[in-house]
Amino acid sequence: MISLTLIELQKIFKKWRTYIGFIAIGVLVPIVQIALYFEGEDYLKFATQNLQNSFMFVGNLLNGYLIANIILQALFIHIPFLVVLVGGDLLAGEATGGTYRMLITRPISRFHIITSKFLAGAVYTNLLLLWLMILSLGVSILVFGTGPMIVLRDKVYIFAENDILWRFLMAYLFASVSLLSVFALSFFFSSMVENAIGPIVASMAVIIIFLIVSALPIEALKVIQPFLFINYMVGWREFMVDPVNLSKIIESVLILFLHVFGFYLITLILFKRKDILS
């Protein structure tokens, strides 16, 4: 299985589209960093304007942690779109290229084919996230330094410098599960068709529709909102409050894992029964 997964990774990284996600993050994150480097103080003043009269802020608030949090808030909803570029192509791409025939006539089981592709896709998803982490957190700390982190939600949270890094690491771990659920969805769509465009567009459509439905403050929609996995993807934000709501985080992780496994299982069942006609 390991060698098959490595082969699948080779195939993924031989394709140009794989690098779109890395390039997009590589462009977007520095743009935000450069903008905040020059106008970060103004941004901070604007964000804390209501608090300026009551509190006095001291120390380096415009630091790498704040920048990383801003980037994560801003980009996290868009990163799934980059994940589906590869996830949607993993199986459908083989059908489009006619290489399904080559692959399935090899002496390996369909379970191994699906599982190795799924694992390779999961590695890609996490590498993309790692890239985001290196650029948003690592580079931001290098450029802006460290300090206490201010987080504005329903309350204002100010975390001490030594109380931040673990929160980020846990947030990225949570984000990994979130992105895996999106990848698994696109992988599932990918098994159903013979052209990669369909699963990519379908996955994006599902994300957009779910985002809209979960954001609309309509009473009737609130009934279905708990069933939309998108709602649980932003659970990483719970690490940026105090105290951390662990039960809510565990619930979100379990639901997301259930989606990941569910999509994988359905894909496997469909693929095992699939007649290869391409």
Next chain:
Amino acid sequence: MEKVIEVNGLTKKFKNLVAVNNLNLNVYKGDVFGFLGPNGAGKSTTIRMLLSLISPTSGSIRIFGKSLNKHRIEILRNIGAIVEKPDFYLYMTAYKNLELLGKISGTDTSKANIMKVLELVGLKDRYNSKVKTYSHGMKQRLGLAQALLHDPDLIILDEPTTGLDPHGIKEIRDLIIYLSREKGKTIFLSSHILKEIEIIATRMIIIDKGTTKIEGSVEDLLNDHKLTVTIEVNETEKFKTFLNETQWKISFKEFEKNVAVFLLTKEEIPVLNKELVEKGFNVNSIVPKKSLEDYFLKITKGNTE
């Protein structure tokens, strides 16, 4: 004789369409087995079932004496195949494609082995070119290379000479003959080129509308059938008299310009030739015309391949 492929009552239905209907066939060890049928006869569907790309609705497939359903991986380990047009990862080189497919199959992916196979199909000089730069004929050769990489006992080839130029067709034909005669491989060959089957195949099957029309040794089947033969001699009038005076007038069909057209069995051709020479005719040519093609058209009732 040891059966390599044994198909019994094979049926495949796609909703209301019956693509293969109660098909039976047997391929024996060492056979070059010609698999013929008109378009839509169910050839590709059958080949896909033999390779477990699609599952049968009913019936059984045994390969190397084992059920394909139960021993799929073990069986596929010993089969090399081209199914329709060979498709590869276009963004990789030919060498990388073979290495990758070889690794998936768990076969020898040493440079020496890959280069040996590439040399066999005439692609040694282009081993490092990306497949997207290959012509259709080159992809076809690469398809053969991947089928041979793991040195399988059974080779299933679906239209292996499609897109090749005449030199390429001859090279592939020679390669198939070499693999069969020198290496003892069993070859299951589906082809649109009937002449190719006639030259290469030892046994054949013709299917139509998903069912077996005829199966047997190529030689027996063709000898059992009269061939259209054109004979050109020097003296046409004397030849007409000869025809009227002998039993050959029964086999004679017509004159096409100065060429006489006969319907003869394979055995009758040398007898007639000998008689003509003894009667003092200069026989300029004896050409058996499209023997398998005639046979094929007769069996499939005029459906064209």
